[in-house]
Amino acid sequence: MDSYKMMLADMPEALDYWEGQLQAAAPESLRMLFEAVDDSPFALVDWVEGLRTLNDWLAGRGLELKGVEAQIGYVCCSAEAAGAAGQMSHLPALVADFLEVYGCERAVKK
Secondary structure (H helix, E strand, O other): OHHHHHHOOOOHHHHHHHHHHHOOOOHHHHHHHHHHHHOOOOOHHHHHHHHHHHHHHHHHOOEEOOOHHHHHHHHHHHHHHHHHHHHHOOHHHHHHHHHHHHOOOOOEEO
């Protein structure tokens, strides 16, 4: 996992999120994340920042989306909804836009 930390080293907030939220995730969850990264035009740091954007939005509303896999799924939907235009966008901004328009219906109160 040290190689992933190196990829995120220039983004302290992304690295903090990786170490605090993702590093200890189940192997299946990490595999899902890495597959999503591989299948998209976005880098790992974009995905970590997108997940952080989602979690910041949820926390600001006293909500949570249980499970890393559900969170990855939400970011995936945000990326896919942007379609080809998403390749020219910033994934965390796409997530923020998606949250603004659609919210997160699967989120529950903490």
